[in-house]
Amino acid sequence: MNNKFQKTSSTSDSYRDGGNKGGIVIVDYGAGNIQSIKFAIKRLGFDAVLSSDTEEIKAADKVIFPGVGEAGSAMKMLKSTGLDKVIPELKQPVLGICLGMQLMCRHSEEGDTEGLGIFHADVVKFNNGLKVPQIGWNRIYDLKSNLFDGIKEQEFVYLVHSYYVPECAETIASTEYGVEYTTAIQKDNFYGVQFHPEKSSDAGEKILENFLKAPNPEKKE
């Protein structure tokens, strides 16, 4: 596989706070609750660093791309730091969570925002008379990825969102909320989950662990 980003001098950055043995980087591009993801990773026995440094992100073994606030302003923050160019080129496993997953799509109705274009899907708003945002626990089914190893069909996960990704060829889990839609999506090394694995009890932690243990084809053994 063609590797555009050789791990060179920047490798040391991801090890800078000591115990980051797995080289897990959580992309930090603004306010919001991203500590919870770090804490969940720690409960699983791994360490993660928060970083907005493009070199550090490129050098990571695993990248977690969380969601923060509103799509339009989040994209602006990504553009201002150059992360909008870096993320789609990553070769290691990348997990987008909530808005992170939505930003990895082509377009979002929220603020008429152009996304990173990784997933071949467009994000639209719930418009079916049900409560918006959807807040709470709902079921995931039609599970189609090793991300869900050890997870049973119809497992409950915690969701908070007003916009959704319709079902598409890249869907690896669905949920029903007035409409059947994508709650997890995968293309090559890119994964996205609409739910919050870090807040979805034991099942969520298992999904997060599956991602953290996913093989990294770029890693030199």
Added chain:
Amino acid sequence: MLTKRIIPCLDIKDGRTVKGVNFIDLRDAGDPVELAELYAKSGADELVFLDITATEQKRKTLAEMVRKVAEKVNIPFTVGGGISSVEDVDILLKNGADKVSVNSSAVKRPELINELSAKFGSQCITVAIDAKQVNGEWLVHLVGGKVPTDLNLFQWAKEMEERGAGEILFTSMNNDGTKTGFANEALAVLSSALKIPIIASGGAGNMQHFTDVFLKGKADAALAASVFHFKEIEIKDLKEELRRNGIEVRL
């Protein structure tokens, strides 16, 4: 299908849980982390921490508590009590709170809700409303129901939704502490009038009350304190009962 949520509420003072907690199997009933973990394991869908500390140290102590809870607990939690600025919310979210709940500060300065939802997103901004029915009209009250305002519950809730609240936590002061059931009539009106989810609070005494609040009150979630803290109702039993009554829950 989205499930109905069961939410235990914990009162916090100086970083410790206060009153009404009677768990014999806890090493330290005042430790919010231990209690939160226990509730998470017993099937609670979310937790609410209501801080009643009045001291100067409040902000720092609360942030430390939030961080400790976030480190250990793998279900979402909301923090409320005396939150009055963007900075207050920023500190709590950065320490790991999933949502914050704003009450009297929104009445004093409604624009706060616009500011908070613009900065952090509606999904993490809950507006708590305490209301009492006075001469047939539901009026918003402050200071735990002691101070009446001239705001109508339904109009106020609508305004909060328009300003960017992601959720409404409605406590009926007529029902709170009575253990005679939730204010289902008002809840049903509120739930139909608003597009955002409604958390019902005040009046839980038995399992039937929870069935009623979902079927008659059309609530999206139900919050209670003493029935859970004193183990009058086990969350698992409650959820099994709700499921038998055709209500979708996470079990």
